[in-house]
Amino acid sequence: MNGSGDIWSSFTHDPRPPANAVLRASDADRDVVRQVLVEAYADGRLDGDELESRTEAAAAARTLGELPPLVSDLVARVPDAYAAPALVPADELQRRAVASYESDRREALLGFLGPSILCVVIWLLIGGGFFWPGFVIAGTGIHLMRTLVRRQDIIEANRRRLEKKQARELEQERPEGDEDEDR
Incomplete structure (x- = not known):
């Protein structure tokens, strides 16, 4: 053992x-x-x-x-599989969904700024000419705009995902035999 x-x-x-x-x-x-x-x-x-x-x-x-x-002080401590998962209140789920959106928005902004600035700098260093960085700016800008415009949809999708995750965790933690008690 x-x-x-x-x-x-x-x-x-x-x-x-x-x-x-x-x-x-x-x-x-x-x-x-x-x-x-x-x-x-x-x-x-x-x-x-x-x-x-x-x-x-x-x-x-x-x-x-x-x-x-x-x-208990002689065996490896493992997470208590029998602790009931806490039910996260709706306002906390909403806060987490908004925080997730804000993280997505930051990633989209950085995904736009990083490549765009890099391409413009390269374009300037090679002496200008045809403004090819516009293709990069347009491509990454579409993702940024979509993230900004779909704010409420993304937050709502994040909230539903968190609710489903919580429901799965609660269902997994339900002891065997409890299904009959609900009927």
Whole structure:
């Protein structure tokens, strides 16, 4: 196990979700904790007294929820897959959508100015003549103008994208079996 985050799959039921934390711990569950503790002792991460006290606590544990604290400082911390995703308020989604548009607008402006200025400078350095940088200016200017003119459409599309992303995250986080409760 090496104290890695994969220990949770070794339990009869993952002890981290609140729904499982109240279930009775089995001898196999207690053995998983003992194995992690013994490995930590062998690695020098626990002293003998701490090994003994944690092993006794594991042996006395009645529920699965009592087991994770005994090894939480010995296994790699992984994101809590059981934390409910926060529902982002509509005004925050709108603010994020506007911020995304402003980022798009800056990119379009820089995409216009950078190549246009570079081409004009090159044109001046080679002595003028036919104003070929106009093609670059027109091409990049079309994108900039489209971004500026379609401001509301772009913000609305960004907001819908953020709402869909949030809905997907909420749906993925819904525990199995909750679908029946909604009916």
